[in-house]
Amino acid sequence: FWARSQIANKKIGITCFQDYGTGGSPTSAETLYGRAFELTTSWKQYKFRILTNTLNGKTFGSDNNDV
Numbered sequence: 001f002w003a004r005s006q007i008a009n010k011k012i013g014i015t016c017f018q019d020y021g022t023g024g025s026p027t028s029a030e031t032l033y034g035r036a037f038e039l040t041t042s043w044k045q046y047k048f049r050i051l052t053n054t055l056n057g058k059t060f061g062s063d064n065n066d067v
Helices: none
Strands: 011-018 030-038
Touching: none
Parallel strands: none
Antiparallel strands: 011 030
């Protein structure tokens, strides 16, 4: 992603969610924490990788609304 801040050294954090939906008895949603990036006053491209949890043994809801 590309980002900048009008205030130098501001930070932005990355967080993702694994949500298995609703209906039936789905696995509870999980939060995946990435890292924080220190922004500059110039546009800069930031790259990151978040490793997701395994889907083995997870139960998806029956309402087809998992994300």
